[in-house]
Amino acid sequence: MQQPSGHRSPAAYFERVDAKRFRATEHVGGGWNPAEQHVAPSFGLLAHAVEADRDARRSDGLRLARLSYDILGIIPIDVVDIEVAVLRPGRTIELVEARLSHAGRVALILRAWLMQEYDTAAFAGTSLPRIAPPEQMEPWEPGSVWPGGFVRSVDVRRAQIEPGRASYWLRTAVAMIDGEQVSATARALGMLDISNGITPRATPEAVAFPNLDLTAHLFAPPSGEWLGLDTTVSFGAGGFGLTHSIIHDSGGPVGAVSQCLTVRPRL
Structure with missing residues (x-):
């Protein structure tokens, strides 16, 4: 979408139009097609919408525990609409659905479980290994592989082990919504x-491998400037794939994320 003459994109992925509509900026340009949205910022926008709806309805701050996104189609770099509905209300657990649509067509669906916090500090722990901190990894430029505004908005430190296997840290100075605060989880x-x-x-020149979904499970809310991922990419022999990552913050592992891939040779 072309911006009006004289319009300057803010250092944000979205600008709020009204209570339910948001205008995407050039910073959301996708890797497979820079003229379409990379879904990552919209995933964060939907998480924020679920948290904002929660806070408008209740004051106990239920935590996002599982977020399962389905990608139904491409999203132009344009104004999008968001609707939120509670599917399973509850005092300590809720299931909430958020939908992102463009021009009346639903493009993304999020179903999120929210749960009450309890003091389990005495039992906290995990056997998942930590990854090296960002200062021990080399800078890597995702724009060397991918086009689009989104990858150029993210600062990456990466320790590559082999193709399809790496640990790395991400951060961005680009706001989710222009002039608004969002939670560390939504970011x-x-x-x-x-x-x-x-x-x-x-390489994306040899094979296309877009994901159809993303499901994240969090056993602690991520915090801090950097987001860490320990990622393994697997391709099967029949055109199916899986990208699986353990999520880290500066304190160690906090969850896991998986993406189902459709793997399509280009040659």
Whole structure:
């Protein structure tokens, strides 16, 4: 979408139009097609919409525990609409659905479980290994592989092990919504989908491998400037693939994320 003459895109992925509509900026340009949206920022926008709806309805701050996104189609760089509905209300657990649409067509669906917090500090722990901190990894430019505004908005530090296997850290100075604060969880969800392109098993010139979904499970809310991922990409022999990552913040692992891939040779 061309911006009006004299319009300057803010340092944000979206501008609010009204209570339910948001205008995407040039910073959301996708890797497969720069004229379409990369879904990562929209994933964060939907997470924020669920949290904003929660806070408008209740004051106990239920935490996002599982977020399952389905991608129904491409999204132009244009104004999008968001609707939120509670599917399963509850005092300590809720299932909430958020839908993002463009011109009346639903493009993304999020179903999120929200849960009450309890003090389980005495039992906290995980056997998932930590990854090296960002200062021990080399800078890597995803724009060397991918086009589009989104990958150029993210600062990456990567330790590549082999094609399809890497650990890395991400951060961005670009706001989710111009002039508005969002939670650290929503900001993290706004970067997670990039995991499918940070350590590809094959070049995007040789094979297309877009994801159809993304499901994240969080056992602790991510915090801090950097988001860490320990990623393994797997391709089967029949055109199916999986990108699986353990999510980290500076304190260690906080969850996991998986993406189902359709793998399509170009040659």
